Amino acid sequence: MRNSQTSKWFRWYHKSEQLILGFTGMILVVAVWQMASALGWINTFLVSSPSQILSSAIEQTTKGAIWADFQVTAIEFIIAFGISAVIGILCGLVMGWYRHIEYVADPFLWFFYSTPLIAFYPLFVMWLGLGFKTVVMMGFLMAVIPITINTFAGAKGTNPILIRAARSFGATNRQMLLKISLPSALPMIVTGCRIGVERSLIGVIVGEMFSSNSGLGFRISYYGSRLQTANLFVSLVLVVLFGLILTQLIRLVEARLQNWQPK
Secondary structure, eight states: OHHHHHHHHHHHHHHHHHHHHHHHHHHHHHHHHHHHHHTTSSOHHHHOOHHHHHHHHHHHHHHTHHHHHHHHHHHHHHHHHHHHHHHHHHHHHHHHHOHHHHHHHHHHHHHHHHSOGGGGHHHHHHHHOSSHHHHHHHHHHHHHHHHHHHHHHHHHTOOHHHHHHHHHTTOOHHHHIIIIIHHHTHHHHHHHHHHHHHHHHHHHHHHHHHHOSSSHHHHHHHHHHTTOHHHHHHHHHHHHHHHHHHHHHHHHHHHHTGGGSOO
């Protein structure tokens, strides 16, 4: 009986080992950070401490300010990433399927890929003004390029045997695009979306830091300029958690869509 329970425990540990060790590592870092702060080994004015950050988080949560800023950032991100995902996937599939469109769009695609997109920020401010539109544009432009490139690579790598088989059964270009090319490109599309989530969130945060008066990025910039380190860490941790949750959600979507790929 005891051997059976031990075996079950080992199987559970092996299955959850990555999560357990990752969580344990985080707890150890926080504990060492708090101990170093309490013993005066580090300057809490510059790096704060876990207890101060927790106290600040409770205060901001009670006042409701942190959730209002989070809501602004979440809405801007959803709009920016949603538009970039739709446009990026459509453009990537069309470029991968139609050679002439690839030749026309390829120079523009690689131009934006090789250009530091933050350099366009002053233009967006002049064209769109400060605030919501500029933030969304930054998030969109940061994400649409990797999504398009990965989708294009996936569509371009479609198995030619599947294409010939579909043509032999009289499939139209539209049917092959939607039922052969799209499912075949799915792993690369998901990879592009995973990269796009991170880059879109970066674009939104950067846009808020410089052109907005609300959102988590604005709060990070605001508290940083006033050397309120504990308050800054609250917004920063929330951004990190938001990005982590989004990445895990895409992994779940990827697992759900595995059966859709053609064999």
